[in-house]
Amino acid sequence: MLSIGELITKVQSLRLARTVAPLAARWPTVLSSRMIASESTAAVAAPAEQQKKVVKTSKAMKSYLERAKAHDEFMRIQNTEFKLGKRHLANMMGEDPETFSQDDIDRAIQYLFPSGLYDKRARPMMKPPEEVIPQRKAAEFDETGRPFHSMFYTSRPNYSKLLYDVVENINNLNGFEDRMMRKQLKPDESQKLEASGSEWIHKDALEKILLEDLTDIEYDNFVLAMERLLQHPYSYREQEFINRYRKPLLAKTDADQLPQPQFDADGRAFVTVYECLRKTARADVTVTVPGTGKITINGQNITYFEAIQSREQVLFPLVFADMVNKVDIVANVEGGGFAGQAGAIRWGIAMGLRSFVDADT
Incomplete structure (x- = not known):
């Protein structure tokens, strides 16, 4: 229970x-x-x-994309027009458009548009748009507006980075110099960089490299910083970096070598200048010293030129060098018009007189 x-x-x-x-x-x-x-x-x-x-695209990126699209469209149109003009030019010169190179274009432009302007940049030319139109900087920020470059907010990041690299190289060379001094070693004088044959690139060239506009003060600061780097005893260790911003000076040896006068049967000195060019005119000019001021052009006197302006062209070098009635001129000229022939003779007289006047003249 x-x-x-x-x-x-x-x-x-x-x-x-x-x-x-x-x-x-x-x-x-x-x-x-x-x-x-x-x-x-x-x-x-x-x-x-x-x-x-x-992620939403920032307004800055949208604005850049719009500008880049417009620039690309502009470059596409310019390239199309250049190719079309190249074909027309090749047909005008009787050449094959498919094998018509840039050198052929330059020669054709020089033939069709002869120019006596001294500065070649002022002469007529036909170049690809990429060589004429300035380059554009790529986007400096991502889609959110965050800049890629650490020095973006300096307003000139590439210029600031360049100065930073200069200072960093100087500090590295100073550290290397300290190590050599502790070892009681002196820099090798034979490896010192020579600056006599070159100069710093100009402001416009630096702006093209950096793709940024610089003021004169900023360019001067760049030159001062680079000079400090160049004068360092161990600057040869950064030779590649330094040469990147230097350009060689034009050699003037050939230009300064004056033709030596020869002597005729009478013992008078003379200089002959060949291939005197002006437009399509070609001339050979002989300057004889001493002379009586006799001028012979294609067997005639100065009345070979009917226009007063052409006669003044021929006489100008003699007046400028105060050699009127002191030399004799014999010129043979062909091709071109009277203005071009007078210019060719004037150039030949000026080149020939260099051997008979001092450097200051």
Whole structure:
């Protein structure tokens, strides 16, 4: 016989078993439904998060892209016009357009548009657009507007970076010099850089390299910094960096070598200048010293030129050098018009007089 307490305990355990059994049977279904619900919620939330991560293009990048697109379109049109003009020019010269090179273009322009201008940059030319139109700087920031260059906010990052590199090279050379001094070693004088045959590039050339506009003060600061680097005892270690911003001076040896006078049967000195060019005119001019001021042009006197202006052209070098009635001139000229022939003779007289006057004249 069970006591009343034991009977109550058994009844409670039976009731608990009847309550837990259905829940245990249903538990996997509840778990699976909750997992499905959480997965579906995550799947729905994923596109929303992706939409939130879409990066908006900054106004600066939009403005740059618009300018770059307009520039590319402009360059495309210019290239098309250049190629079309190249074909027309080749047809005019009777050449094959497919093999018509830039050298052929330069010779054709010089033939069709002869010019006596001293500065070649002022003469007519036909070059590819990439050589004539200034280059544009690439985008200096990403789509969010964040600049690529660490010195972007200096307003001239390339110029600032150049000065930074100069100072860094000087510091490196100073450190190397300290190490050599501790070893009691002196710099080799034979390796010292020579600056006599070259000079620093001009301001406009530096601006083309940096793609930035510089003031005169900024260019002077660049020259001072580079001079300090050049004067360092161990500057030869940075020779490649220094030569990048130097250009050789034009050799004047050939230009300063004057033709030596020869002597005729009468013992008079004379100089003959050949191939005197002016437009399409060609002349050979002989200057004889001493003389009586006699001028012979193609067997005639100065009245060979009917125009007063052409006569003045021929006489100008003699008047300028104060050699009127002191020399004799014999000129043979052909080709071109009277103005071109007078210019060719004038050039020949001026070149011939150099051997008979001092350098100051």
